[in-house]
Amino acid sequence: MERDIVTDSVTEAWERTRGLLFSGFNAGRWLKLGFIAMLGASVMGGGVNFNIQLPGGGFHDGSDGAHSVDPGAIRSVGEGMAWLAQNLAALMLVAAGLVILWVVLFFLVLYIRSVFRFIFVEAVAADCEPSIRGSWGRHTGMGLSLLLWQIVLGLVTLVCIALVALPVILIAMSFARGEAVPIALGVVGIIGVIGFIMLVVLVLALVRALSEDFLVPAMYARRCGIWDGWRHVFRAWSGQFWNVVLFYLLKFLLGIGAGILTLLVLAASMVLMAGPVVSMAIIIMGIAAAATQAAPLAWGLGGAAVVAAVSGGLVYGYLLQVLLLPISVFFQAYALSFVGKLDGSLRTI
Numbered sequence: 001m002e003r004d005i006v007t008d009s010v011t012e013a014w015e016r017t018r019g020l021l022f023s024g025f026n027a028g029r030w031l032k033l034g035f036i037a038m039l040g041a042s043v044m045g046g047g048v049n050f051n052i053q054l055p056g057g058g059f060h061d062g063s064d065g066a067h068s069v070d071p072g073a074i075r076s077v078g079e080g081m082a083w084l085a086q087n088l089a090a091l092m093l094v095a096a097g098l099v100i101l102w103v104v105l106f107f108l109v110l111y112i113r114s115v116f117r118f119i120f121v122e123a124v125a126a127d128c129e130p131s132i133r134g135s136w137g138r139h140t141g142m143g144l145s146l147l148l149w150q151i152v153l154g155l156v157t158l159v160c161i162a163l164v165a166l167p168v169i170l171i172a173m174s175f176a177r178g179e180a181v182p183i184a185l186g187v188v189g190i191i192g193v194i195g196f197i198m199l200v201v202l203v204l205a206l207v208r209a210l211s212e213d214f215l216v217p218a219m220y221a222r223r224c225g226i227w228d229g230w231r232h233v234f235r236a237w238s239g240q241f242w243n244v245v246l247f248y249l250l251k252f253l254l255g256i257g258a259g260i261l262t263l264l265v266l267a268a269s270m271v272l273m274a275g276p277v278v279s280m281a282i283i284i285m286g287i288a289a290a291a292t293q294a295a296p297l298a299w300g301l302g303g304a305a306v307v308a309a310v311s312g313g314l315v316y317g318y319l320l321q322v323l324l325l326p327i328s329v330f331f332q333a334y335a336l337s338f339v340g341k342l343d344g345s346l347r348t349i
Contacts, residue, residue: 005341006246010254013333016349017326020124029129033329034322036123036132040116110150115143121220124332125348145225146216153207160200164193209248217339221346236343247338251331258327265323269316 021030084091118139122130210233218236219229237244321328333349340347 005240005243006250006338009247009334009338009341010250012337012349013330016124016333016337017330020329021326030322030325032129032132033120033123034318034325036116036120037325037328038318038321040113040120107147111143111147114146114150115139117146117216118142118220120328121216121332121336121348124329125220125336142219142223142225145219145229149211149215149226153204157200157204160196164196164200168193213247213251213335214339217336217348218346221339221348232343232346236339236346240342243342251334254331254334258331261327262324265320269320269323 021033115136119130119132119135122135122139214233214236215226215229218232219225222228222232224232336349340349
């Protein structure tokens with residue numbers, strides 16, 4: 001085991017970070033790299049709410065009986081059910097369209113993240129600052145390969161979940177039929193399921209870590225796809241097991257320090273954001289209070305408040321990424337340097 005490979009990688013990563021961010025400070029470069037890092041690490045989420053107004057309304061027959069049933073209400077329910085039956089096919093079509101749209105957007109975002117993963121690598125490794133447009137054109141193919149690899153990992157995860165759920169479903173079916181299930185079998189089954197879940201989680205976490213730290217740098221260095229990238233990684237690992245272990249041990253220790261620094265930055269930013277957040281909360285509460293008196297105005301102001309909140313969250317995340325940029329650049333440079341020292345053909349910095 002050559003410890004110099006790991007320690008020299010740390011030194012080289014710090015020199016790269018210092019030269020890229022602190023040597024001749026350039027605010028524009030920080031903002032640009034922060035933008036690239038934010039897109040590479042962004043996660044999209046959200047939902048869509050639909051308010052479908054059923055036809056028909058309640059009618060009152062003048063009866064004040066507490067337990068009487070309003071015939072108009074019954075008619076309204078009947079009309080609603082009839083409308084639902086008549087429009088069921090259209091509703092199912094809309095639901096299917098929304099699901100398809102969500103899936104398309106989900107994979108589109110994954111693809112953008114995959115491409116920007118390589119753009120960020122190039123931004124750290126290149127001697128000159130690359131343009132985002134030019135870098136995008138160079139890495140679309142590798143981004144697609146990385147997306148397919150993520151899909152494979154996702155399918156493996158689903159298969160593992162199915163394997164875990166199958167015995168649980170079988171035991172539940174036995175209980176439902178009134179069949180006696182031995183306690184020992186149930187205990188062994190629970191322990192086995194928990195152990196299998198832990199094993200799957202550890203293996204998938206390891207594969208993802210190796211993909212981030214070794215596969216992506218190898219693909220970038222050789223301008224190749226997933227399988228050729230893994231072939232280069234396996235060749236670089238030959239006889240270097242303990243160096244790889246030491247690489248991750250040191251990365252873990254460095255990660256503790258980076259985590260503490262991140263918490264300090266988060267705490268400071270939360271203090272600074274307290275005022276705007278409280279103000280936004282007061283505005284939203286005022287809108288909610290006025291909703292019963294001026295519904296259209298309240299909905300309009302509410303929509304504007306939601307847009308402002310989402311935009312503010314994106315800006316906050318971007319500025320936070322800019323502040324934490326040295327950590328992102330350092331750990332990326334650390335992986336690039338180490339991979340290049342394991343195999344000279346994979347050297348990029």
